[in-house]
Amino acid sequence: xxxxxxxxxxxxxxxxxxxxxxxxxxxxxxxxxxxxxxxxxxxxxxxxxxxxxxxxxxxxxxxxxxxxxxxxxxxxxxxxxxxxxxxxxxxxxxxxxxxxxxxxxxxxxxxxxxxxxxxxxxxxxxxxxxxxxxxxxxxxxxxxxxxxxxxxxxxxxxxxxxxxxxxxxxxxxxxxxxxxxxxxxxxxxxxxxxxxxxxxxxxxxxxxxxxxxxxxxxxxxxxxxxxxxxxxxxxxxxxxxxxxxxxxxxxxxxxxxxxxxxxxxxxxxxxxxxxxxxxxxxxxxxxxxxxxxxxxxxxxxxxxx
Amino acid sequence: xxxxxxxxxxxxxxxxxxxxxxxxxxxxxxxxxxxxxxxxxxxxxxxxxxxxxxxxxxxxxxxxxxxxxxxxxxxxxxxxxxxxxxxxxxxxxxxxxxxxxxxxxxxxxxxxxxxxxxxxxxxxxxxxxxxxxxxxxxxxxxxxxxxxxxxxxxxxxxxxxxxxxxxxxxxxxxxxxxxxxxxxxxxxxxxxxxxxxxxxxxxxxxxxxxxxxxxxxxxxxxxxxxxxxxxxxxxxxxxxxx
Numbered sequence: 001x002x003x004x005x006x007x008x009x010x011x012x013x014x015x016x017x018x019x020x021x022x023x024x025x026x027x028x029x030x031x032x033x034x035x036x037x038x039x040x041x042x043x044x045x046x047x048x049x050x051x052x053x054x055x056x057x058x059x060x061x062x063x064x065x066x067x068x069x070x071x072x073x074x075x076x077x078x079x080x081x082x083x084x085x086x087x088x089x090x091x092x093x094x095x096x097x098x099x100x101x102x103x104x105x106x107x108x109x110x111x112x113x114x115x116x117x118x119x120x121x122x123x124x125x126x127x128x129x130x131x132x133x134x135x136x137x138x139x140x141x142x143x144x145x146x147x148x149x150x151x152x153x154x155x156x157x158x159x160x161x162x163x164x165x166x167x168x169x170x171x172x173x174x175x176x177x178x179x180x181x182x183x184x185x186x187x188x189x190x191x192x193x194x195x196x197x198x199x200x201x202x203x204x205x206x207x208x209x210x211x212x213x214x215x216x217x218x219x220x221x222x223x224x225x226x227x228x229x230x231x232x233x234x235x236x237x238x239x240x241x242x243x244x245x246x247x248x249x250x251x252x253x254x255x256x257x258x259x260x261x262x263x264x265x266x267x268x269x270x271x272x273x274x275x276x277x278x279x280x281x282x283x284x285x286x287x288x289x290x291x292x293x294x295x296x297x298x299x300x301x302x303x304x305x
Numbered sequence: 306x307x308x309x310x311x312x313x314x315x316x317x318x319x320x321x322x323x324x325x326x327x328x329x330x331x332x333x334x335x336x337x338x339x340x341x342x343x344x345x346x347x348x349x350x351x352x353x354x355x356x357x358x359x360x361x362x363x364x365x366x367x368x369x370x371x372x373x374x375x376x377x378x379x380x381x382x383x384x385x386x387x388x389x390x391x392x393x394x395x396x397x398x399x400x401x402x403x404x405x406x407x408x409x410x411x412x413x414x415x416x417x418x419x420x421x422x423x424x425x426x427x428x429x430x431x432x433x434x435x436x437x438x439x440x441x442x443x444x445x446x447x448x449x450x451x452x453x454x455x456x457x458x459x460x461x462x463x464x465x466x467x468x469x470x471x472x473x474x475x476x477x478x479x480x481x482x483x484x485x486x487x488x489x490x491x492x493x494x495x496x497x498x499x500x501x502x503x504x505x506x507x508x509x510x511x512x513x514x515x516x517x518x519x520x521x522x523x524x525x526x527x528x529x530x531x532x533x534x535x536x537x538x539x540x541x542x543x544x545x546x547x
């Protein structure tokens with residue numbers, strides 16, 4: 001039984017803080033309970049500003065001004081959406097590096113309602129340029145990608161979610177940013193992002209398609225998409241706002257007549273509560289929904305028919 | 306060889322070994338094209354001059370020194386006085402001033418730290434400097450660097466709620482390497498009843514109000530800062546720009 005991504009984040013970052021004196025963790029109450037030991041050992045480098053997200057992001061950037069590597073964390077909704085101008089100006093425009101780690105996925109806690117959902121986070125980060133965006137699909141991948149992000153000097157957003165794939169894929173070790181070729185087929189290429197891999201594999205069982213796994217979506221690995229492309233049909237399956245990476249596919253295949261099916265979170269505010277799997281179903285992101293959409297795109301009858 | 310920069314019949318002789326406070330008016334006119342634009346028309350000028358002349362431990366040779374003092378101009382509007390002071394102190398060439406606001410000038414109507422040596426933060430959107438200053442002070446403290454951070458904000462800029470986040474937090478943790486200068490020219494639309502310094506004092510800051518034109522008063526207030534808590538100096542100036 002693997003631990004969840006957020007617990008893994010705590011273990012990984014605690015370890016990083018111990019080893020690398022140039023790192024600092026900035027929190028806004030969320031997840032602070034995971035860091036009692038690190039807070040005791042490194043009181044100057046584990047910084048909890050309280051429920052103040054503008055300060056959270058700006059203080060992270062201020063730490064970077066002094067040569068430190070900030071790790072800034074809260075729920076994605078409050079990290080990226082509430083304090084977006086702070087990300088845009090205090091990291092991007094000031095031209096300093098940092099690692100932003102958002103948790104909560106698109107709807108990890110749907111009973112909390114729209115306020116705690118952030119399907120638009122990656123699209124919003126994508127209005128900036130030059131960011132690296134990791135969407136790990138397993139706790140073990142989160143460990144590797146967070147370490148990779150902190151070891152660098154750029155601007156990185158790591159998106160953690162509650163759901164994960166049964167097994168970790170190989171990421172990092174020089175492979176960071178490359179799509180993983182899960183299987184090859186003669187028809188469409190299906191790009192499964194992070195936690196979408198297991199439902200995609202289930203949905204495409206028996207279909208003659210290529211499945212690419214993306215734990216990193218920015219930069220978008222256009223070359224692997226091109227190199228493995230059989231038919232110029234691409235299905236994007238993203239666990240956040242549908243169509244977030246359509247632009248990338250269009251650019252990768254700009255010289256080629258092609259079709260794209262972009263699956264992801266549709267209507268951001270369903271005004272429904274319940275459990276995550278109910279929302280995956282509502283957005284057509286469970287295996288059955290994906291099978292139906294992909295089957296229709298490929299003109300393949302659904303298994304039930 | 307050009308040794309004199311002229312604009313709007315203002316001459317600044319850059320051969321002079323030492324420019325000083327008395328040259329700021331002429332230097333600012335290089336940017337505004339207005340020769341009658343006296344120093345008193347710019348609310349931040351005297352505070353900026355005192356900071357760079359008498360308070361901050363930073364020179365053109367130490368702009369990348371990890372141990373330098375950091376000055377962060379949060380109120381980036383109207384940066385002519387700032388650029389003029391940076392020119393007098395040798396951070397930027399005097400002949401940059403006449404390019405103010407042009408397409409390829411390093412000097413915009415809001416400063417850019419990437420383009421201008423000695424500028425610590427890019428500003429323009431209000432309410433970013435103080436939270437950035439908190440992070441900078443935390444970073445210096447975490448690395449055992451004894452230098453300080455001074456952030457200049459305007460009294461109208463304080464309307465932005467991000468400042469309140471920073472003031473409450475810095476006060477709560479006693480961030481004593483952080484000093485804020487509020488240049489108060491009563492420009493906030495709804496004002497600050499009983500003085501803006503109260504917003505800081507209730508959060509545990511050392512707060513003092515001075516005459517923002519009195520160099521001796523400003524110097525004294527900015528040189529001394531208490532241990533164990535952050536400090537704010539409210540520099541009051543009359544708003545002569547109306």
